[in-house]
Amino acid sequence: MKRTDDRHPDYFHKVVDCQWACPAHTNVPEYIRLIAQERFTDAYLLNRESNVFPGILGRTCDRPCEPACRRTRVDGKPVAICRLKRVAADQRDEVKHLVPKGATEKNGKxxxxxxxxxxxxxxxxxxxxxxxxxxxxxxxxxxxxxxxxxxxxxxxxxxxxxxxxxxxxxxxxxxxxxxxxxxxxxxxxxxxxxxxxxxxxxxKGKELDIPGRWDSDQIFIGIEWLEAIHFGHVSSIGPKVLIIGVGNTAMDCCRSSKRLGATDVKVVARKTRKYFKASPWELEDAEEEGVEIVENLQPVRFVYEDGRLVGMEFDRFSSQEIDGKLRQEVIGREILPCDAVVLAIGQDxxxxxxxxxxxxxxxxxxxxxxxxxxxxxxxxxxxxxxxxxxxxxxxxxxxxxxxxxxxxxxxxxxQGLPVTERPARGITLTSTKMGLHEWSYSNNYDPVVRQKMVHADMPDRFAQMTIEVEKGFTPEQTRAEVQRCLNCDVQTHFTDRLCIECDACIDICPVDCLTIVPNGEEPDLRQRLLAPADNLDQPLFVSGGLKQTGRVMVKDENVCLHCGLCAERCPTYAWDMRKSLVQIPYAGTPVPTPVG
Amino acid sequence: MTYIPKPAVHHPSLQKNAIGLTRRDYEGSMSTLCAGCGHDSVTAAINQAFWELDIAPYKVAKLSGIGCSSKTPTYFLKEAHGFNSVHGRMPALATGANAANGDILYIGVSGDGDSLSIGLGQMCHAIRRNVNLLYVLENNGVYGLTKGQFSASADRGSTSKKGEANAMEPIDGCLLALSLGATFVARSFSGDKAQLVPILKAGLTHQGFAFIDVISPCVTFNDHEGSTKSYAYTREHNVEVVQADFVPPRSEITTDYDPGSARNVMLHDGSWLRLRKVAEDYDPLDRDRAYAFIREHQRRNEVVTGLLHIAPGAADMHAQAGTVSTPLVQLPYEQLCPGSAALETLQHRFR
Known part of the structure; x- marks a missing residue:
């Protein structure tokens, strides 16, 4: 393999899994450190730079960052990144004077x-x-x-x-x-x-045009119905409610039903749980409130008695997974009784x-x-x-x-410039070395487990639509959760010419990330490391030929704890822990002029 | 040294050995040696060897004297027995412990000062007795703990960190061991675990005194130009003569190599050593030729490494002395202390 180009802004950016996974590239590790220092306002403002709505997203984000979080691969559960964002939003001071202002001088556009x-x-x-x-x-x-x-x-x-x-x-x-x-x-x-x-x-909510669809006023389109609740046009629903569809809108619909007086709420899904669109935590929250999720049913018709909607008929499927694909066959029919139906099968x-x-x-x-x-x-x-x-x-x-x-x-x-010419991302690296064994970040690994969000008590929360279910982390929970962050933005930076191949870094690495080996092609190299690098989504760092033996230093980024022990045990400073800062361009960031 | 403990988490693919332990279970406490010390690599290789051999740590005793090297038993096999003795006296301790309990696996870790200066006589006699012990001499050519004076293994003409040349001839541990009749003599390098780990495994399995001289650079006082024990010098002047592959008992020996170039040696427990000759005309079973070969290469400033000599089947201390093979602790009291009448009879024989 060629030497990894770690000066390219994307290499170290990718190592910060959460930031790379976030569509807006929120600088997660930095804001978590700010929260750890109780600098909530700074954490909020840093968030706002990239995601604009930290308070809203800290409660509602789909969290693409969390499945990407390296901590998942280390101890099974990601850092509660999203809810820490909410901590910053909830605990901050007034920021009105700190957020960007509209320019007083207009540009005429x-x-x-x-x-x-x-x-x-x-x-x-x-x-x-x-x-x-x-x-x-x-x-x-x-x-x-x-x-x-x-x-x-x-x-x-x-x-x-x-x-x-x-x-x-x-x-x-x-x-x-x-x-x-x-x-x-x-x-x-x-x-x-x-x-x-x-x-x-x-x-526009998707329609389900099956027999009986237009014969009742108790059949609703999910997003329209939620909007009607919001504006106070709907304030009640029958005791038995079926929600068709199992995305996040369905979750909001079933939980809203419980608050409008429904006692028996079922969410009906065509597929099996693995294929549900709703986020796992939203499913859990709905089930905690007594919502039943029924799999393998596909709507066939609405059932009426004396002109009144009394149920819905479904095809029942059998499901099995063959070669990673879900195969379903109809094995019968089934009627579920209901007083109202909410259709949440997607939007157009x-x-x-x-x-x-x-x-x-x-x-x-x-x-x-x-x-x-x-x-x-x-x-x-x-x-x-x-x-x-x-x-x-x-x-x-x-x-x-x-x-x-x-x-x-x-x-x-x-400005009359081509829209295809865009400002580029950049990256800066700053050493965090403060002394022989001191770093300007908390490098010790904390085995503490993911904190569980406290919810409002069960009967009380249904009393009103506006009682927030999640109470936010307590100060103690926040203090524990921030320590779970592995500081992936504090990068292991390697300087080839300084390495004397003493193996100290390899011997100390708790997760066997490092190996010095003769170079090879990537698939071969991945198998010749101290621990096989089987997670192909995670890059390998490969140094240039080392001066004593010509072998290369290879680092599998996959489960690196960023504990800095490699750098602490390095006698020649070949390894250093450097904090990376990815510069994300926004409107107004200068477009680089082409060189030459 | 490092302030934070090594995190307990490990790579998801970390394997367990036959007794259900991972390599991490064989670690000791955090090293307090300088960053980059060769000794830490030797420690890691020792961990690896014990893990690969499925040895339960409680069946091991770690012994050492004084010096940087002698600190290292703390850094491996935290659940093993251990004794840190006075300077240079580890061989006597090992001999005594071995006499009392031959069922324990003994590993002694020493340095060039502990073995070749203050404890030279001790080491010589342990070799002669063929005490069943893996003796690891971590050799860096300097007294690291007292700030880098030349040790007895420093080559003549090699220089100190400040540029002063050594005027005295060195003592070569391997040549000394060969001349004293050692039954297992090897030399390796802390920076080459691929070579060192199989040698350690062979040494642990060998019945008798297994002497391994490991060039283990001192990064702080002896890793400069002019040193003959630095990482760079060792790599440049290393000549590997015999590659030893350790083959566990009951494994099939495959012959995927030219029979003229390799030789299988059976160890007492039924495991095999496959010795592949990298240097032509080298015979690790021939003590005199081995001695001559090492001397010859030394004159050319070459560091000969590998399993240099092995004499399988030689009688160890217990066999030589005809002592009881059962650990004393397991002998019934009447047998261990047969009473004054028996003593009388014994003494009578000497009158």
């Missing part, structure tokens, strides 16, 4: 944003400090999009929403409420805006308001706009998409990242 959801708000957040004038068109009377209307208050208190959205709106964004855009053509024709960003989400995009003859191409197969995956620009110059409107339903954190990228594009576009 105007941007229209369709929909006041997380994607549009992020675009405004990034562009307002640069002097742009942003106007958001929102069809509802309040901002937030699906973050507000679809996430029940028992998971996300409105105060948190209002505060974090407020930081952006207060930069001087003009928000036109109850002002749906009914024609993109008309909006473009006004020529009032230099760029348009579409962040209108995927606002809907663009009836975008004319098809304005030079904005739609993919004929999915009827979705053609959007560039890097620039987020459509085929019509100056019209950008982001969030669920771009590529279909994803999570909030993706919408935020789309917003950041679209803001970069809009900034390029408004």
């Amino acid at each position: 105007k941007v229209a944003l369709v929909g006041a959801g997380p994607a549009s708000l992020t675009v405004a957040n990034d562009l307002m400090p640069l002097g742009y004038q942003c106007t958001i068109f929102e069809k509802l009377p309040r901002p937030g999009g699906l973050m507000r209307t679809n996430i029940p208050a028992f998971r996300l208190p409105e105060t948190v929403l209002d505060e974090e959205i407020g930081y952006i709106v207060d930069m001087g964004v003009e928000v036109r409420y109850e002002a749906p855009v009914e024609s993109l053509k008309a909006l473009l024709d006004t020529r009032a805006f230099d760029a348009v960003f579409v962040g209108s989400g995927a606002p 995009n809907a663009f009836p308001w975008i004319e098809r003859d304005i030079g904005l191409d739609f993919d004929p197969k999915w009827d979705m706009p053609v959007v560039d995956k890097t620039t987020f620009m459509s085929t019509r110059e100056g019209v950008f998409f982001g969030g669920d409107a771009a590529f279909g339903p994803l999570n909030i954190i993706w919408a935020v990242e789309h917003g950041h990228q679209a803001a970069i594009s809009i900034h390029q576009f408004c």
Whole structure:
């Protein structure tokens, strides 16, 4: 193998699994260290830089970071990254004076944003400090999009929403409420805006058109029903409720049913648990509240008695997994009794308001706009998409990242520069060595187990829709949980020419990451290490030929504890623990000029 | 030394041996030696050898004298027995312990000062008695614990850290052992575990005194240019003469090598040593030729490593003295102390 190019910003970035997995590349280890130092405000602001809504995401994020967390591979459970983010948001001081402000001097450019959801708000957040004038068109009377209307208050208190959205709106964004855009053509024709960003989400719940669908007023579409609850249009439901579908919306629907008075709530899934779309923790929380999850049933028809909905009939499947694929066969029919049904089987995009003859191409197969995956620009110059409107339903954190990228594009576009030329990521490395055995981070491995979130007491929490179930970590839990972070951003940095091949690092490494071996091709090398490097998602670090024997130092990044013992036992300083800081570009970050 | 303890977590693929222990279970406490010390690598190799041989730590006694090397038994097999004796007296201790209980596996760790200066006589007589002991001499050419004076193994002309040349002839542990009739003589290098671990395993299995001289560089006082015990010098001047592969008992011996170039030697417990000759015309069973070969290469500034000599089947101390093979602790009291009448009879024989 060639020597690993560890000066490329991506190499060490990838080692920080959580940050690499986060669509917005939140600097997780650094904010966890700040929390450990009880610098909650600093932790909050660092979070906000990349994910814009730490309080909201600290409660609702889909947490792509946690399955990636190295701690999972070390002791089975990831660091509770998401809930630590909430700690920063809950414990911080007033930050109003610390968050970015809208520029007092405008640059004369105007941007229209369709929909006041997380994607549009992020675009405004990034562009307002640069002097742009942003106007958001929102069809509802309040901002937030699906973050507000679809996430029940028992998971996300409105105060948190209002505060974090407020930081952006207060930069001087003009928000036109109850002002749906009914024609993109008309909006473009006004020529009032230099760029348009579409962040209108995927606002249409999928329909289930089977016999009996239209014969009752007790059959609801999940996201519409949640929105109706939010605005107070629905305040009760029958005692027996079936939720069709098993994604995160289904989880919000079943738990909302319990709060509206339902006593027997079943979530009905076509597949088996392994294939459920809902996050495991959301399934657990629903089951804790007495919701039953039923597998292997596919809806056939709604059942009526005397014109009243009394149940739903299903095909029952048998399931088995063959070659990693789920094979299902119908083995019978089954009726589940119910008084109401909520359909939560997915969401669709809907663009009836975008004319098809304005030079904005739609993919004929999915009827979705053609959007560039890097620039987020459509085929019509100056019209950008982001969030669920771009590529279909994803999570909030993706919408935020789309917003950041679209803001970069809009900034390029408004300066008359190509949107394909983008600011690059960078990385800096700083030694953490403070003395012979002292590092500027807590390098000792703490075997403490993942802290369990305390929930509101069971009968009480159903009394009101707005009682937040998760109580947040106690100070003691926070202190324990922060110590579980392995500081993956404190990198093991190797200087080839200093190594004398004494083996000290290899002998001390608790997890057998290191080996000095004759070089070879990667698959062969992976098998010749002290411990086989079978996790192919994790890179190998390979040094250049070492000066005494010409062999190479190989490090399998997979389960490195970043304990720094290799560096402590290194007599020549060939190994050093260096803190990496990935520079994530935003709108306004200078685009590097090509060399030569 | 290092302040934090080595974390107890391990790689998910870490294997267990036949008695259900992982390599980590054979560790001791954290080393307090300098970072990069060759001795720590020898310690790791010793761990590995014990683990691979499925030896239960409680069946082992670790013995040592004084010096950097003699500190190392603390750093391996934390559940083994151990005795840290006075300077240079480890061989006497091993002889006594062995006389009392031959069922325990003995490992003595010593250094060039402990063995070749203050304890030279001790070592010589333990070799002559063929005490059943693995004797590891961690050889770095300096007195590290007293700040780097030349030791008895320092080569003539090699220089100290400050540039002063050594005027005296060295004592070579391997040549000395050969001349005293040692039944197992090897030399290895702390920076070459692929060579060292099989030699340690062979030494642990050998019935009798197994002498292993391990070049183990002192990073602090003897790893500079002008040193003949540095990592760089050892790697440059190393000539491996015999590769020893340890083959456990009851394993099939495959012949995937040229029969003229290798030789199988059976050890007392039924395990085998497969000695592959890297140097032509070298016979590890021929003591005199081995001696001559080492001397010849020394004149060319070459460090000969590998299993240099083995005499399987030689009588160990118990066999030589005709002493009882049962550990004294297991003998019934009447047998261990047969009474004054028996003593009388015994004494009568000497009158």
